[in-house]
Amino acid sequence: METRSNHVLVGAVVLILLAMLAIFTVWIARFGGTEEHEYDIFFRQSVDGLATGSSVTFSGVPAGQVKSISLWQPDPQYVRVRVSLKQDIPVLRGTTATIQGSFTGTSTVSLDGAVKGQPPITCPDPDPNKVCPLGKPVIPTKTGGLGAILNSAPQLLERxxxxxxxxxxxxxxxxxxxxxxxxxxxxxxxxxxxDRGPEIAATLAQTRVAIAQAGNAAQQIGELAQTTNGVLANDIQPTIQNLNGAIKSAQASADTLNSAIGDARPGLTTFSKQTIPQINQLVRDLRVTSASLATIAERVEQGGASSLIGQQKLPDYKGK
CATH class of the missing domain: 1.20.5 (Single alpha-helices involved in coiled-coils or other helix-helix interfaces)
Structure with a gap:
């Protein structure tokens, strides 16, 4: 009986020591471990290949793991995925989540897009249920990787x-x-x-010669243009100056003529209004005088000079 009681006592002491060791180990692990933050992600797509314990990466760096996966009861179109991330992961505004598939069938949650200087994603104090329906901060999603291909598969098949x-x-x-x-x-x-290869080659050769000749002609035209410019600049300049002098002299003569016309304008007006009517009257008088002289000449011719002094004789009357 004493031996059995000693064994029971030893066993009890060993169990107590093991329990204390386990508790101490867990306490040490919690004390030395890092604190983690939990977030909810609502995917409106298939999460095939994703399971509890799947890894979560941030820009390719391991950041945590998936804690749970379930349908969201208010809207079954969404799948709620709760992830646990390390404390030092910068989940800032602008961070988005995507599902990255692989050919092995396993999928991971990939986070990226954090904007420098933005505040972290948290639940606001005034109305946390509106932004955090399950009490955890929500990371927005975007379609990418195989998920985007699977979502667009119907359109691709139709096309x-x-x-x-x-x-x-x-x-x-x-x-x-x-x-x-x-x-x-x-x-x-x-x-x-x-078959026409040789002819085409000869045509190309002639074309090259024509192009070379055209280049030479263009060069000669350029030289001629430069020579023409020199002639215009050196020889034509004196002629242009003489022409300008002649134009100025002609302008001066025109001005003098205009002045002379202006001075003669009153005399021309008097001549047209007085002298010309008098000349017309003189012409009429001369016509009358000329007619009278013609009559006198006719009388002298018919009756002699006496016809101008005496009366004209009546013809002799002879009775029958």
Missing amino acids: LSTLTERLTGMLSDRNQASIAGILDNTNRLSAALA
């Missing part, structure tokens, strides 16, 4: 189907025959070009 239908319509028997004809014509054209 591939449309493209396949168009290719099928384009590769009909009629179009295939047309394409075969085009290829035959292309082969003939290639053969003709190959």
Whole structure:
């Protein structure tokens, strides 16, 4: 009986010591461990490959792990993923979360996009339930990686189907025959070009010579233009100066003529208003005098000079 009681006592003491050692180890681990922060992420996409304990990275650096995954009851379209991150991870405003898949089937949560100088993502004091519905800060999401490909898979399949239908319509028997004809014509054209190879080479050589001659002609034209500019600058300048002097002299003569016309204008007015009417009257008087002289000459011619003094004789009257 005493031996059995001693064994029970020793066993009890050993169990107590082991329990104390375990408690001390856990206390030391908590004391020496780093504090972690929890965040909620609401994904509106499939989280296939993501499981509890999956790793969380921040710009490729291990930052924590996934604590739990569940559907969000208010809106089952969203999947709530709660992650636990190290205390020193800078989860600032602008940080976004994406699901990075892999060919092995496992997925990870990737965080990036933190903006320098922005405050950390926290739950505000006035209304925490509006921004943090489950009491934890929420990290926004963005579609990326395989998730973006999977989300756009229906559109890609539809476009591939449309493209396949168009290719099928384009590769009909009629179009295939047309394409075969085009290829035959292309082969003939290639053969003709190959046969005309020497002629094409000679044409290219002549073209090069023509281009060289055109370059020389352009150079000569440039030199001629420079010579013309020199002639215009040296020889034509005196002529232009003489022409300018002649223009000035002509201008002075025109001014003098204008002055003379201005001075003669009163005399011309008097001549037109007085002298010309008098000349007209004189011309009329001369016409009258001329007519009278013509009459006198006619009388002298018919009756002699006496006809100007005496009266004209009446003709003798003879009775029957």
